Amino acid sequence: MIELHTGSGPLHVVGLAAHPDDLEIACGGTLIRLSGRPGATASFLTMTGTPDREAEARRAASEVWPGADARFARLPDGRLPQLWGAVKDALHAFADARPAPDLVLAPRSDDAHQDHRLIGELVTTVWRDAVVLHYEIPKWDGDLGRTSAYVPLDEETVQRKLEILDACYPSQVHHDWWDHATFEGLMRMRGVECRSRFAEAFALHKAVLGL
Template sequence: MMSLLPATGPLHVVALAAHPDDLEIGCGGTLLRLAARVGTTASFLTVTGTPARCEEARRAAAEVWPGSTSTFVGLPDGRLPEHWGAVKAALHTLAEVTAPPDVVLVPRRDDAHQDHRLLGELAPTVWRDALVLHYEIPKWDGDLGRPSLYVPLPEEVAHRKLEILEECYGSQSGHDWWDRETFGGLMRLRGIECRARYAEAFFVTKAVLAL
């Protein structure tokens, strides 16, 4: 199986979230795996969120990737299309102050949530030379699709992802969709699809395979 990233060596990762908890839900296991790679660095950006919710995301980032940097923009939840210019500016600002990334993690371009969708559309216009992986977020809209790339997760990594979601995002525990069965079940399903116990799945619009 050919890898789209070098098998060894340091990387720089940019991880983008429309809301606090998007990253941990959509690609928390992948981030845990990348964080274990020697010399690899990460820059996180969350575009919406109240101060309390952003503090949850800050705590989660410290657990997922100690030493990562987190930036919070504070735009209103559910209204990002109205703030297109501010979102675009926040992405360009991050690009200017961080190293060019090897991989960018961002929600899907066709996500049913307008905030996710806008971020997924804009990220490839800012980072044109990185591998852009669009992660998925389960929701009541039922918009899960057929992924084109999988990251197998060791069992301990999958369980650690679930622990971080429970430990760091207490504000979400009252939602009927927020539980281990939701997030663990999706990782198990994606694992079946790539012959692993657990996995996270991504959508790739364009990739370059360097031979």
């Protein structure tokens, strides 16, 4: 088992999402854990969302990471590939206005959803010197694949993540896939893979190891 440690110094995290709730579903536990580090800061950018969904995402961001800087590009849901230039511009504007991050969380570049996939493809062209962890989102498409990096989670963090999802995203609870069994089951499976009770998993394509 290879473990990657971010060290003990200040940490700046960037979280990128195509839609409100992507970050909390995929890596809410990881964000909760990282937010407890002294001096750690976070900036989130969500590409799409109605005003109501944006309000949900702002509340969720404040719960997983109090004080996080949450921003929204307000592009149309499901249409990001045809707005390639606008997406690229939004990512660069977001990056240029903030400190260089130590860690970037973004969708997988092979995600079946076109909005997720585009952000996953573009992220490493914008942030070239940060560790990029590509997160996974369970969905109808059945696109879960092999992962290469894990963040173990304890029971308390898992339950806190589930509470935030239900409390902050009432517009989504009617979906047949939205329940604790879905989210907790995936975290349990990824925990098995890294010898932990629970975990969130990521694809890590490139990293520099300071040995």
